[in-house]
Amino acid sequence: xxxxxxxxxxxxxxxxxxxxxxxxxxxxxxxxxxxxxxxxxxxxxxxxxxxxxxxxxxxxxxxxxxxxxxxxxxxxxxxxxxxxxxxxxxxxxxxxxxxxxxxxxxxxxxxxxxxxxxxxxxxxxxxxxxxxxxxxxxxxxxxxxxxxxxxxxxxxxxxxxxxxxxxxxxxxxxxxxxxxxxxxxxxxxxxxxxxxxxxxxxxxxxxxxxxxxxxxxxxxxxxxxxxxxxxxxxxxxxxxxxxxxxxxxxxxxxxxxxxxxxxxxxxxxxxxxxxxxxxxxxxxxxxxxxxxxxxxxxxxxxxxxxxxxxxxxxxxxxxxx
Numbered sequence: 666x667x668x669x670x671x672x673x674x675x676x677x678x679x680x681x682x683x684x685x686x687x688x689x690x691x692x693x694x695x696x697x698x699x700x701x702x703x704x705x706x707x708x709x710x711x712x713x714x715x716x717x718x719x720x721x722x723x724x725x726x727x728x729x730x731x732x733x734x735x736x737x738x739x740x741x742x743x744x745x746x747x748x749x750x751x752x753x754x755x756x757x758x759x760x761x762x763x764x765x766x767x768x769x770x771x772x773x774x775x776x777x778x779x780x781x782x783x784x785x786x787x788x789x790x791x792x793x794x795x796x797x798x799x800x801x802x803x804x805x806x807x808x809x810x811x812x813x814x815x816x817x818x819x820x821x822x823x824x825x826x827x828x829x830x831x832x833x834x835x836x837x838x839x840x841x842x843x844x845x846x847x848x849x850x851x852x853x854x855x856x857x858x859x860x861x862x863x864x865x866x867x868x869x870x871x872x873x874x875x876x877x878x879x880x881x882x883x884x885x886x887x888x889x890x891x892x893x894x895x896x897x898x899x900x901x902x903x904x905x906x907x908x909x910x911x912x913x914x915x916x917x918x919x920x921x922x923x924x925x926x927x928x929x930x931x932x933x934x935x936x937x938x939x940x941x942x943x944x945x946x947x948x949x950x951x952x953x954x955x956x957x958x959x960x961x962x963x964x965x966x967x968x969x970x971x972x973x974x975x976x977x978x979x980x981x982x983x984x985x986x
Contacts, residue, residue, distance in 0.1 A: 671696045674699070695956050749977070767955050835980060845979065854885075
């Protein structure tokens with residue numbers, strides 16, 4: 666018997682809301698057409714909590730109150746754009762939320778990071794020394810074209826790059842390592858900032874025992890597009906992967922390099938190799954795994970609210986120190 670289709674309700678009509686709407690539409694047999702919900706309007710009690718999915722993609726500081734409201738109305742499943750909270754009081758307000766909630770950290774679900782995670786677990790690197798990389802964009806170097814909700818702390822919170830981009834980097838590294846770091850430090854810069862609270866460049870250093878991770882995360886690198894790159898350095902091998910070449914991993918051993926290329930095809934979210942969906946692949950795979958979980962099929966590798974809140978505590982604590 667085919668289970669009833671999931672009924673999604675999306676809060677937020679910005680870029681993230683539209684991307685999630687398109688991702689949901691990749692699964693027409695399992696997901697009904699998404700409905701939009703006005704940002705200011707209260708939620709109603711879902712008619713079928715087992716099939717209702719609340720999708721939160723509003724301005725960052727509004728995520729926590731909307732998730733709490735959804736749980737109070739009886740929703741049991743949610744997808745939330747990152748960050749789910751913008752300060753420690755919101756983090757604590759979401760602790761123990763009685764609703765299965767997944768966070769839009771799509772990079773960890775791409776083929777390259779999943780292959781690297783398996784390689785780490787299988788011991789291919791031997792002793793890992795470092796995980797380093799960068800996540801660079803250029804949005805702060807360009808004119809905004811008008812007022813942005815990110816210029817208003819009541820909507821954006823007190824951070825920009827730290828919670829908007831660095832959460833992706835930290836989620837990716839902790840996913841590869843399989844645990845939280847023992848210590849974290851953060852340094853922030855505000856060059857080209859659109860508002861006084863909006864840092865534009867961040868360095869994040871994390872220690873996992875003897876392994877050290879360093880990430881440069883920025884919105885102010887002139888000429889950058891969506892430049893996410895990660896390099897793993899180990900005793901036996903090294904490996905490099907980038908979002909701009911998502912179906913390739915470059916391996917190093919001794920003085921030689923080899924290239925691993927994705928060969929499998931998993932429609933609809935992951936098409937044939939070198940016919941990638943870019944941003945949409947992460948959203949598509951997240952939605953597909955969440956829908957399968959709602960229908961009682963399989964597990965999901967998507968980031969949970971619990972793991973995300975741990976990262977937010979860590980980053981905000983480090984920034985405030």
